[in-house]
Amino acid sequence: MSAPLLEVRGISASIGRVPVLSDVSLSVAERAVVGLLGRNGVGKTTSLRCVMGTVAATGGSISFAGADITRLEAHRRPGLGIGYVPQGRGIFPLLTVRENLRLGVRGVPDPGTEEALLNRFPRLQERLSQKAGTMSGGEQQMLAIARALMTRPRLLILDEPTEGIMPRLVGEIRRFIAEIAASGIAVLLVEQNLKAALALAGHVVVMERGRSAFSGPPASLRADPDLVHRLLGVGIP
Numbered sequence: 001m002s003a004p005l006l007e008v009r010g011i012s013a014s015i016g017r018v019p020v021l022s023d024v025s026l027s028v029a030e031r032a033v034v035g036l037l038g039r040n041g042v043g044k045t046t047s048l049r050c051v052m053g054t055v056a057a058t059g060g061s062i063s064f065a066g067a068d069i070t071r072l073e074a075h076r077r078p079g080l081g082i083g084y085v086p087q088g089r090g091i092f093p094l095l096t097v098r099e100n101l102r103l104g105v106r107g108v109p110d111p112g113t114e115e116a117l118l119n120r121f122p123r124l125q126e127r128l129s130q131k132a133g134t135m136s137g138g139e140q141q142m143l144a145i146a147r148a149l150m151t152r153p154r155l156l157i158l159d160e161p162t163e164g165i166m167p168r169l170v171g172e173i174r175r176f177i178a179e180i181a182a183s184g185i186a187v188l189l190v191e192q193n194l195k196a197a198l199a200l201a202g203h204v205v206v207m208e209r210g211r212s213a214f215s216g217p218p219a220s221l222r223a224d225p226d227l228v229h230r231l232l233g234v235g236i237p
């Protein structure tokens with residue numbers, strides 16, 4: 001079997017002096033969708049930040065497409081083919097939709113990619129010269145995902161993409177994520193909604209207090225309601 005696209009092996013990390021991660025391992029195969037789950041504060045966002053390099057992994061290793069990136073500067077990582085949509089979206093409200101869309105692209109954006117994304121999102125197309133802050137949360141989330149796709153990543157990392165989004169747009173965002181995955185882009189998704197995560201992901205990793213406590217297919221998690229209850233505090237959906 002070929003090596004996974006992203007491989008995180010036993011990483012630890014601290015924020016300030018507080019140890020936040022002690023032993024997190026996960027891997028994402030080419031074209032796979034992996035759900036990263038866990039209760040609030042277990043370290044999901046910090047794990048993603050370690051992959052992006054904005055929090056340093058103090059132990060363990062991270063590799064992407066066969067290269068060790070554990071100590072690679074954060075600004076070099078997107079260029080390797082990793083798109084990141086942070087929690088809270090990271091949209092600049094005073095910049096226009098077009099400016100936001102082009103922020104992550106170095107040099108001239110690929111016109112085909114931009115056109116395809118705008119065709120997919122007529123709402124963004126219509127608002128290209130409008131300030132991004134005037135759009136709804138759901139539209140800003142679409143913009144954040146479209147921005148991450150502008151660099152044509154091999155892996156898209158999404159941190160709670162439907163958090164705080166009005167219900168009408170939640171389904172639309174989930175359908176879009178499924179479409180992205182179907183197009184062959186690997187997806188690493190932090191998702192609070194267990195049912196949605198189990199429906200989208202082919203593999204799930206569940207964290208507990210700074211470490212990965214479960215890793216396996218959705219069916220294995222579904223088969224163990226006690227574990228789900230202990231790790232996530234909910235029943236099987």
Ligand SMILES: Nc1ncnc2c1ncn2[C@@H]1O[C@H](COP(=O)(O)OP(=O)(O)OP(=O)(O)O)[C@@H](O)[C@H]1O
Binds near residue numbers: 038
């Ligand atoms: N900037 C910070 N300063 C201090 N502690 C922090 C900071 N960011 C995160 N932490 C702590 O690190 C731990 C892990 O946080 P993290 O955001 O990675 O968890 P999470 O699983 O993504 O949680 P959530 O689902 O609430 O987003 C938490 O206990 C949190 O309080």
